[in-house]
Amino acid sequence: MSWVMLFAAGLLEVVWAIAMKRSDGFSRLPETVVFVVAAVASVVLLSRALRDLPVGTGYAVWTGIGAVGAAIVGIAWLDESAAPLRVVSLALVACGIVGLALSSQSG
Template sequence: MHWIYLLVAGLLEVVWVIGMKYSEGFSKPGWSALTLLTMTASFACLAKAMKVLPMGTAYAIWTGIGAVGGVVAGIVLFNESSDWPRLLCVLLVVGGIVGLKLTSAH
């Protein structure tokens, strides 16, 4: 169950980073509220996951999911670059996330 909390926390991080972009510096109330709500939920899920999972593993996976999701969202929603060196770097992050999961004792 703690891995599910961690996955949800990471996905919520992706939502709040998208919301932050759309909030335009917290100048749009609706997007700002969504950002703050999903931030809070993301931290709460991360905290639940860290009750059992190692801190370093949980935090690295949480930020990794957010980073990869943020890059993908940037490509899809904001027409950011999808050149091969950038995608290769994203694959390296995914490899690190998978490696941490596979080597975790929990």
């Protein structure tokens, strides 16, 4: 269950990152509200997941999901660069997330 909470926390990190971008410096109320709710929920789920997971693994996976997810959303919907080096770099981060998760479960 801790991994499910951590994954959900990472997805919420994507939501709050995109909401923060769309809030235009917190000048748009609806996007700012989405940011605050998603950020709080993300941190709460992370803290619950860290009850059972190592902090280094949990935090790295959480930030990795958020970073890769936000970059993918940026590429897909916000017209951000999909340069080959950027895509390869995101794939490497994703591989690192999977590696951390697998090494945490086996050790």
